[in-house]
Amino acid sequence: MHFPRRVRMLFGGMTGLVLAFLYLPLAIIVVLSFNTVSSLSWPPKGFTLHWWQSAMHSTGARDALLVSLKTAAGATAIALVLGLLAALAVHRFKFFGRETLNLMIVLPIALPGIVTGIALNAAFRQAGFDLGLLTLIIAHATFCIVVLYNNLLARFRRLSPNLEEASADLGAHTFQTFRYVTFPLLRTALLAGGLLAFGLSFDEIVVTTFTSGAGLETLPIWIFKNLSRGDQQPIVTVVATAVMLLSVIPVWLAQRLTSGDGPLTGGTR
């Protein structure tokens, strides 16, 4: 689009300021991960790779990372299936309770994490469940479903219904149409939504605090414990920097997957 130079300058300038605001705290963390002093004090005193070496050998961080990856993978897998089923139902059928189902799926991210956390905690306790990896995955899946659901509904809205009808007209049955026509069209939305759900679960701490039990430590919980203990702070800055750097990959990937609309998806764009 073409805008007056003044408008472009103004919006460009504000964008620059907001980006600076977004990245300033992250930059400080990255800088402090190389600081010779073992606390989060400013300005940094000198350069060292010591903390990066210690972080490599931190078994606590490695175990926590593993728990986080397991949790995020389990929650994402459940959310993929349930989100897809719900999106298919809501997209294809008009039924009694459709609005209510929609609201129910959205609710876990619309309500504060502390509410979801305490509610699930109370329910698990009353049902006599021991808190652990399983309850953690169940809790995370509950707020991840909406990510897949919304991503898929957005994709459905852009898809032409003619494609499925054409497939049926050509003699394919429901399952073939799903497998050879619908699913390939949904694949990128599933992947992008899956990545987003994975990220959401990976960084979650509030619901985790209430549903993981005492023995289990996800990466955010490990970070929380070690940030409060002064001598471990630099190692946490290293772990945080590493996670940030690695996160560029899924962000970029999800971006490519949803913006590169093929000719078949058509739609309004």
Place this chain on the structure above:
Amino acid sequence: MTATTIPSGSGIPSGPGKSASRWLHRHPRTRLIALIGAPATWMIVLYIGSLASLFLTSLYRLNDDGSGIDKVIGTQNYRTLIDQSVYLDIALRTVKIAVLVTLVDIVLALPIAFFIAKVVGGLWRRLLIASVLVPLWASYLVKAFSWRAIIGSPGGVLDKTFGVSPNYGEVGLIIVLAYLWLPYMIVPIYAGLERLPDSLLDASSDLGAHFGFTFRRVVLPLLFPSIVAGSVFTFSLSLGDYIAVDLVGGKTQVIGSVVYDNFSADLPFAAAFAVVPVIVMVAYILGIRRSGALENL
């Protein structure tokens, strides 16, 4: 899936897939139930069930020596919330903070989302939207701790660099919460702008409107559902936070911190106070349902 290959040649497929498919076609209700059964059960049993159990717990009370919970139904926890003005103050302060955080985020998100969606294109657009998303993946805790190092006074980054700093307290808390949730506001507004056809902006300027007028009278009204969608996140996340409050809020008390502090000692009371943000959010969601915002979440 029952079929594994696309049937070739003379076309009409047969076999179990076909007959199951035909049967399903004649029974749309079964098809619906097959699709909706699992997700609906999950949400009703696990989530609505949990909220119900939260509410039930909020009606219980601690037993006399505080060692366990008496499962006797009563409204005493809610009476405490209403009778003691400190809790009303805390609830109102929390809502005020959430509203201010949301407003700050709207003001910050609009120009950057507009710039990315409409002013630049191609590689720049992709780079900029990725740079908005990357901070979302950086640990929430680490960001909050970083702000602790930034606004602390004396000795924080701002204090050492510029000599002024908001220090820990309500203002600092609002800045940090606005920072933490900003990408949740930028993304829906950006998505809304992406759907808004450029031709509308062209038409407005062809008809003689200057840019500011177009922005106020064409862009903002059409963006309303997206802004509301973003506000659901920023508002709800601010309403329930207790970790950032603990790190940068100074002595500020909010709903989240009271709930968290009472969680182990007096679960029924914590549950009762946790019902307050539920009521606020459900009222908010019911209020905005007609705006079409929920489809933009």
